[in-house]
Amino acid sequence: MTTTYWEYIQLDQLLSIQSGLEGPGDVALADELHFIGIHQSIEIIFKLLLRELRAARGLLGANYVPEHAMPEVVKHLGRANEALRVTIAHFRYMELLTPLDFMEFRAKLGTSSGAQSFQMRELEHLMGLGQDQRHELLRRLRARLARPEDADPFTPFVLDPLGAIQSQINAHITRKEAQGLDASVDKWSRQHIQKAMDDIETQGTLRSALEKWLFRTPICDSTPPPPNTPIDDQAFAEDQRVVRHFVEDYIQRGKSVGWNDGHVQAVRQFLGAGQQDSKLDWHTERVRAALLFIETYLDLPLLALPRMVLEKVVELEKLASLFRGAHARMAERVIGNRPGTGGSPGLIYLDLTRDLRVFPELIQIRGILIPRDRRWAFPGMEEFGFKLGQDDGCD
Numbered sequence: 234m235t236t237t238y239w240e241y242i243q244l245d246q247l248l249s250i251q252s253g254l255e256g257p258g259d260v261a262l263a264d265e266l267h268f269i270g271i272h273q274s275i276e277i278i279f280k281l282l283l284r285e286l287r288a289a290r291g292l293l294g295a296n297y298v299p300e301h302a303m304p305e306v307v308k309h310l311g312r313a314n315e316a317l318r319v320t321i322a323h324f325r326y327m328e329l330l331t332p333l334d335f336m337e338f339r340a341k342l343g344t345s346s347g348a349q350s351f352q353m354r355e356l357e358h359l360m361g362l363g364q365d366q367r368h369e370l371l372r373r374l375r376a377r378l379a380r381p382e383d384a385d386p387f388t389p390f391v392l393d394p395l396g397a398i399q400s401q402i403n404a405h406i407t408r409k410e411a412q413g414l415d416a417s418v419d420k421w422s423r424q425h426i427q428k429a430m431d432d433i434e435t436q437g438t439l440r441s442a443l444e445k446w447l448f449r450t451p452i453c454d455s456t457p458p459p460p461n462t463p464i465d466d467q468a469f470a471e472d473q474r475v476v477r478h479f480v481e482d483y484i485q486r487g488k489s490v491g492w493n494d495g496h497v498q499a500v501r502q503f504l505g506a507g508q509q510d511s512k513l514d515w516h517t518e519r520v521r522a523a524l525l526f527i528e529t530y531l532d533l534p535l536l537a538l539p540r541m542v543l544e545k546v547v548e549l550e551k552l553a554s555l556f557r558g559a560h561a562r563m564a565e566r567v568i569g570n571r572p573g574t575g576g577s578p579g580l581i582y583l584d585l586t587r588d589l590r591v592f593p594e595l596i597q598i599r600g601i602l603i604p605r606d607r608r609w610a611f612p613g614m615e616e617f618g619f620k621l622g623q624d625d626g627c628d
């Protein structure tokens with residue numbers, strides 16, 4: 234048997250689904266075909282992107298991450314980033330739809346909206362977007378509106394988009410079944426979302442996997458004891474001593490390059506640095522110390538790939554924000570400042586979403602680095618590749 238291209242990628246099916254709600258056959262208007270085709274193309278790329286992120290999360294979140302897993306993590310994150318970049322390029326194409334073109338068929342959309350793109354919501358969830366960020370977004374949205382209560386109808390979408398979509402799906406199924414209509418597409422969507430949520434519930438987010446991996450990063454010559462080691466255990470105390478010593482040395486080096494008291498205080502707050510009044514738990518403190526260590530000694534061969542992982546995650550965050558910005562600029566070009574079909578206040582809301590952040594610490598750490606020539610050699614440095622300079626130790 235020979236296999237053909239059209240069979241392998243199921244081209245017949247792929248090219249038969251641009252019919253909107255009317256079907257069968259393509260929608261009549263070229264403008265509407267443009268609109269549907271671009272949405273579908275982005276959803277396919279989202280699918281690939283989510284697969285890459287889940288692969289990276291799986292590798293990083295394992296209890297043991299071997300050295301040779303690092304290039305794989307970098308590969309998966311690199312592909313995820315490229316996928317996101319490709320979706321951003323789609324908006325340049327989409328915005329060639331003029332406002333009048335869109336008006337020709339906008340009524341057909343009814344209340345459907347990209348806000349219901351559950352793959353995009355899964356992406357936010359899988360990355361690990363925190364509830365604090367969502368609440369802050371809502372606070373800022375209400376502050377921007379002349380009548381804050383105008384945000385109310387859209388609030389469930391701001392605070393819990395996947396939950397809001399699930400409620401809409403359930404209501405839709407009930408309505409359809411009451412009218413004897415086929416609800417298979419809604420049931421498929423419900424099942425898809427549930428599967429995605431279960432996956433994140435059991436496997437965690439990219440952020441939690443990254444933290445787990447960072448927590449175990451060797452710092453100087455110390456590796457943390459296995460999970461569940463009691464805090465009065467000697468190995469635990471020794472690791473904590475080395476890490477805090479490293480951080481304290483760092484701060485002293487910072488002072489030598491002119492950090493003022495205010496900056497030192499802010500750095501101590503961010504790093505915890507073993508301070509009595511620190512609000513950080515040990516897990517967070519060690520994760521941040523690991524970030525500091527990797528970003529500082531980035532040119533040691535054994536830290537080059539971990540640094541690359543961080544770089545890819547920073548890029549992912551940047552691209553997610555660019556995606557939101559490119560989408561907002563495209564939307565304003567097509568609908569101006571009208572409200573969206575999904576019930577949001579439109580542009581004001583979309584612009585605020587650009588500030589959502591999943592990994593702010595990865596940026597914060599970059600604001601407190603000391604120059605290359607102020608770094609010092611630490612015990613066990615040879616294990617990371619080569620020596621940098623004089624050995625005056627952090628031990």
Ligand code: HEM
Nearest residue numbers: 272275346347348350353564567573574575576577579586
């Ligand atoms: C002419 C084209 C488009 C216009 C005018 C437009 C407009 C909007 C508006 C106004 C919103 C806010 C929610 C609402 O009230 O509906 C929104 C949300 C959204 N749209 Fe679009 N959109 C367009 C195309 C796209 C495309 C191609 C995608 C890709 C899948 C997309 C994905 C999204 C997503 C993910 C949201 C939720 C954003 C968030 O809540 O963070 N949109 N869109």
